[in-house]
Amino acid sequence: MSKRIPTKIYLNENELPKYWYNMNAVLKEKHEPALNPKTLKPCTLEDMEKVFCTELSKQELNTTDEFIKIPEEIMDFYKMIRPSPLTRAYYLEKILGTPAEIYYKFEGNNTSGSHKLNSAIAQAYYAKKQGLTSLTTETGAGQWGTALSMSCAFYGIDLTVFMVKASAEQKPYRKAIIETFGGNVIKSPSETTEVGRKILEKFPGTGGSLGCAVSESVEIATNTPNCKYVLGSVMDHVLLHQSIIGLETQKALKKYKIEPDMLISCVGGGSNFGGFIAPFIKDKINGKKNYRIIAVEPASCPTLTRGKYVYDYGDTGMISPLMKMYTLGNGFIPSSNHAGGLRYHGANPIISKLYHDGYIEATSVNQTDVFDAAITFAKSEGILPAPESAHSIRVAIDEALKCKETGEKKKIVFCLTGTGFFDLAAYSDFLNKTMENYIPTDEDLQKGFSTIPDIPQNK
Numbered sequence: 001m002s003k004r005i006p007t008k009i010y011l012n013e014n015e016l017p018k019y020w021y022n023m024n025a026v027l028k029e030k031h032e033p034a035l036n037p038k039t040l041k042p043c044t045l046e047d048m049e050k051v052f053c054t055e056l057s058k059q060e061l062n063t064t065d066e067f068i069k070i071p072e073e074i075m076d077f078y079k080m081i082r083p084s085p086l087t088r089a090y091y092l093e094k095i096l097g098t099p100a101e102i103y104y105k106f107e108g109n110n111t112s113g114s115h116k117l118n119s120a121i122a123q124a125y126y127a128k129k130q131g132l133t134s135l136t137t138e139t140g141a142g143q144w145g146t147a148l149s150m151s152c153a154f155y156g157i158d159l160t161v162f163m164v165k166a167s168a169e170q171k172p173y174r175k176a177i178i179e180t181f182g183g184n185v186i187k188s189p190s191e192t193t194e195v196g197r198k199i200l201e202k203f204p205g206t207g208g209s210l211g212c213a214v215s216e217s218v219e220i221a222t223n224t225p226n227c228k229y230v231l232g233s234v235m236d237h238v239l240l241h242q243s244i245i246g247l248e249t250q251k252a253l254k255k256y257k258i259e260p261d262m263l264i265s266c267v268g269g270g271s272n273f274g275g276f277i278a279p280f281i282k283d284k285i286n287g288k289k290n291y292r293i294i295a296v297e298p299a300s301c302p303t304l305t306r307g308k309y310v311y312d313y314g315d316t317g318m319i320s321p322l323m324k325m326y327t328l329g330n331g332f333i334p335s336s337n338h339a340g341g342l343r344y345h346g347a348n349p350i351i352s353k354l355y356h357d358g359y360i361e362a363t364s365v366n367q368t369d370v371f372d373a374a375i376t377f378a379k380s381e382g383i384l385p386a387p388e389s390a391h392s393i394r395v396a397i398d399e400a401l402k403c404k405e406t407g408e409k410k411k412i413v414f415c416l417t418g419t420g421f422f423d424l425a426a427y428s429d430f431l432n433k434t435m436e437n438y439i440p441t442d443e444d445l446q447k448g449f450s451t452i453p454d455i456p457q458n459k
């Protein structure tokens with residue numbers, strides 16, 4: 001007889017993966033290269049290095065090495081926060097009355113509260129090694145700013161975080177954590193940059209946007225000696241670092257010979273999803289395994305399910321490299337009543353390519369259904385999930401309920417990316433029934449699509 005699967009499947013320290021997994025080395029067809037926004041030619045290492053750290057730029061362009069060694073120092077940091085447990089959701093299964101087996105990989109067990117720290121620590125390490133003295137970044141909801149602030153504190157690097165003004169005011173405690181770890185938070189748009197001053201002149205009193213915060217961060221990084229700009233999602237090197245999630249998941253599943261039928265996670269820019277599925281994708285591409293891989297996004301920001309597969313800028317300021325990706329247009333702004341995160345207009349190029357070629361599926365969910373699932377999960381498993389993570393819970397529950405009808409014992413594995421402690425205002429809105437669903441019409445989406453650049457590559 002098979003052993004009872006423990007509620008928590010842990011790996012010990014020696015079992016921690018020592019290599020990251022690079023999906024770019026196993027894609028049957030490579031994705032289209034990023035383009036220099038000025039020349040529209042593929043980005044070279046020199047182009048990348050102007051904005052990003054050198055080693056990260058090399059990782060971004062690496063399409064040959066399937067495994068990339070995790071430096072010792074990063075391993076040592078990972079040992080403080082990892083491995084994260086893979087949990088069998090026995091209580092959730094019971095509440096649902098499903099014959100399905102549900103497993104989740106919880107990435108919220110560190111102070112930053114999400115998976116973002118996996119890449120933040122790596123990026124701060126490479127910056128330190130390169131002799132940089134400061135970094136800049138932007139943050140929307142604040143998870144990335146927190147993770148990077150923790151990482152910069154660890155390596156003694158100065159950090160400036162441009163935080164979207166509306167978010168900084170809605171989530172004052174996020175700002176406080178970033179500052180506790182020494183990060184310098186500037187509400188964006190600000191008077192400290194040329195682009196910020198221009199925007200303030202044009203739109204006094206604006207709450208800001210991620211696109212504007214990116215432009216401010218890049219301006220400071222390119223004008224300051226020994227300073228670079230870092231990003232917490234969307235780029236291939238961020239997915240590379242996040243592959244630690246998938247590698248651990250794969251190892252833990254193997255310990256109990258669990259063969260997953262479905263892998264599910266939410267997509268904002270695509271970093272946790274990409275990292276979670278990374279080591280599973282080769283077998284899927286080669287046809288050795290036929291698991292379903294499902295990306296979940298909000299109905300109010302439907303990048304994969306309703307976006308276009310074209311070249312677009314990563315930011316509203318149109319200064320970042322152009323990437324071939326599913327996009328709603330760099331000018332897309334989700335409805336202001338959208339509370340569940342995952343509001344980025346594009347999706348990472350690897351994820352976009354895999355979706356375009358039919359290796360993965362995508363689905364979208366309404367925010368009230370997401371919070372409903374979050375509460376079912378919190379009550380049964382005792383973890384208050386981040387709204388982003390609750391997108392995956394929604395789909396995992398729906399799939400488990402389908403199994404209840406068919407009697408199938410499918411094995412469903414999802415990534416629980418973070419905790420919801422900073423999102424209690426959104427939980428209150430849901431409980432008070434003031435939360436609304438918003439699904440953009442085709443006309444609404446057209447406004448975003450009209451901001452997609454009219455370049456020969458998009459013809």
Ligand SMILES: *Cc1c(COP(=O)(O)O)cnc(C)c1O
Nearest residue numbers: 233268269270271272388417418
């Ligand atoms: C940032 C974040 C996400 C979405 O970002 P990806 O880069 O798509 O992974 C999801 N969940 C949590 C908790 C986050 O902080």
